[in-house]
Amino acid sequence: MADPASLSESGLPPCLDISKSCVLYTQWRSSSSMRVRISLEFKRLCPSVHTIDLDNIPEGYKVLNPSLSVPSFVVDGVLMTQSLAISEYLEDRWPDRGLGRLLPERADQRAAVRAVCCSVDTAGAESSDTTCSKAPSFA
Ligand SMILES: N[C@@H](CCC(=O)N[C@@H](CS)C(=O)NCC(=O)O)C(=O)O
Numbered sequence: 598m599a600d601p602a603s604l605s606e607s608g609l610p611p612c613l614d615i616s617k618s619c620v621l622y623t624q625w626r627s628s629s630s631m632r633v634r635i636s637l638e639f640k641r642l643c644p645s646v647h648t649i650d651l652d653n654i655p656e657g658y659k660v661l662n663p664s665l666s667v668p669s670f671v672v673d674g675v676l677m678t679q680s681l682a683i684s685e686y687l688e689d690r691w692p693d694r695g696l697g698r699l700l701p702e703r704a705d706q707r708a709a710v711r712a713v714c715c716s717v718d719t720a721g722a723e724s725s726d727t728t729c730s731k732a733p734s735f736a
Pocket residue numbers: 626627628629630651665666667668678679680681718728729730731
């Protein structure tokens with residue numbers, strides 16, 4: 598937990614600029630991308646952020662991530678995919694940053710959190726109305 602003396606005017610710990618080494622590729626209607634954005638916000642980390650239009654994916658992104666999905670997180674040129682894996686990477690690399698831990702200390706409690714994450718992930722994969730490309734467009 599952050600030392601109260603280190604909080605900014607907003608009451609939140611200050612952001613750490615990681616934009617030189619970390620890039621997030623995201624999409625506003627992507628629940629998986631939202632998961633990573635929440636983890637980054639929780640850790641108060643600010644990567645470089647690029648929005649990918651999933652209906653018109655740029656050629657460069659197709660080369661970067663041939664699965665053509667978001668989120669992608671690139672650290673020092675190394676591609677990471679899968680929102681849960683990216684969130685656990687953030688936890689492993691910056692365990693005590695920002696608002697604290699994403700995962701509890703106790704092994705049984707970590708298992709419980711991971712079980713919830715897996716069930717949300719599975720529910721998303723099995724539900725057709727969470728397919729991002731089928732979400733309504735308001736443009
Ligand atoms: N299990 C993956 C799911 C990634 C995924 O399916 N992302 C969706 C957006 S939520 C996507 O990019 N779909 C491609 C499309 O809609 O064209 C994760 O958690 O990152």
